[in-house]
Amino acid sequence: MTSSQPDAAAAAVDLPGYAHVHSGKVRDLYAPLDAAGAPRDDQLLLVASDRLSAFDFILETPIPDKGAVLTQLSLWWFEQLHDLVPNHVVSTDVPAQVAGRAVLVRRLEMLPVECVARAYLTGGGLREYQADGHVSGVRLPDGLVDGSRLPEPIFTPSTKAPVGEHDQPMPYADVVAAVGERTAQRAKDLTTRILARGNEIAAARGILIADTKVEFGIDGDELVLADEVLTPDSSRFWPADQWEPGHTQPSFDKEYVREWLISPASGWDKASGQAPPPLPDEVLERTRAKYVEAYERLTGRTFVAG
Ligand code: Q0Z
Secondary structure: OOOOOOOHHHHOOOOOOEEEEEEOOOEEEEEEEOOOOOEOOOEEEEEEOOOOEEOOEEOOOOOOOHHHHHHHHHHHHHHHOOOOOOEOEEEOOOOHHHOOOEEEEEOOEEOOOEEEEEEEOOHHHHHHHHHHOEEOOEEOOOOOOOOOEEEEEEEOOEOOOOOOOOOOEOOHHHHHHHHOHHHHHHHHHHHHHHHHHHHHHHHOOOEEEEEEEEEEEEEOOEEEEEOOOOOOOOEEEEEHHHOOOOOOOOOOOOHHHHHHHHOHHHOOOHHHOOOOOOOOHHHHHHHHHHHHHHHHHHHOOOOOOO
């Protein structure tokens, strides 16, 4: 990790009754303490921060309410997907400091695989396709371009990279080797169905979900949907009315941030390796508004800040 990056662990708050376990780029993980003060082994507290990542940097300016918006969106999706797959949510009764942006969950045996599905071609999938017409072993039709819709969602698993590194595509045979044929097939089936269901719901609200990354865990003999689901941080959301295959699509949530960072106004050189500057209020406000808009359009609910 770049030395100019904030230490994610340092960004995690001290929560009485919980032990800090781990921090990702934008979220923190805690274990509830039992009566004897020992970390419980059956539950975790997942806390979403207001941190935003762009061009692989954690920006120093937090986006107010981002963590709450994404947590509420994930919870809404878990309900929408409940008939497809059980999920890890136990309770939203959490410490006041993290109210609205934390969820108490079942601690699962996580699959060592990032389960990715793609409904539109872009990013790493596009680069694989351009090399030989396949993505993750699936032969795709000729003539697809950046942003093309795929005939149906495909499963393109990746390895779980350590923090600061990028996930690598993982051949399906390696998934089978890691988790067994039955679990691999079920993870593939569920991941593609989750994206298909997500797009059925989102398309009616003017949002396309190009691709998504989900995580599953095992509890006994059932596969359980864990982590966050169908949020702008785990998925590429595109405004449907601007969809135009043939070039990079605008990102629903991060467009203003990226545009400003690469504009002369920011004074930042993406190639410099330096941390990006703080965001001006206008960029921050417009970005916050996009997260809220995604939540409100998808759920039909009004976002109410804690
Ligand atoms: C999720 C992550 C981070 C947030 C572990 N239900 C579960 N059982 C066991 N482990 C996990 C879950 Cl969700 C689990 N992550 C990713 C890291 C903050 C989520 F720092 N890691």
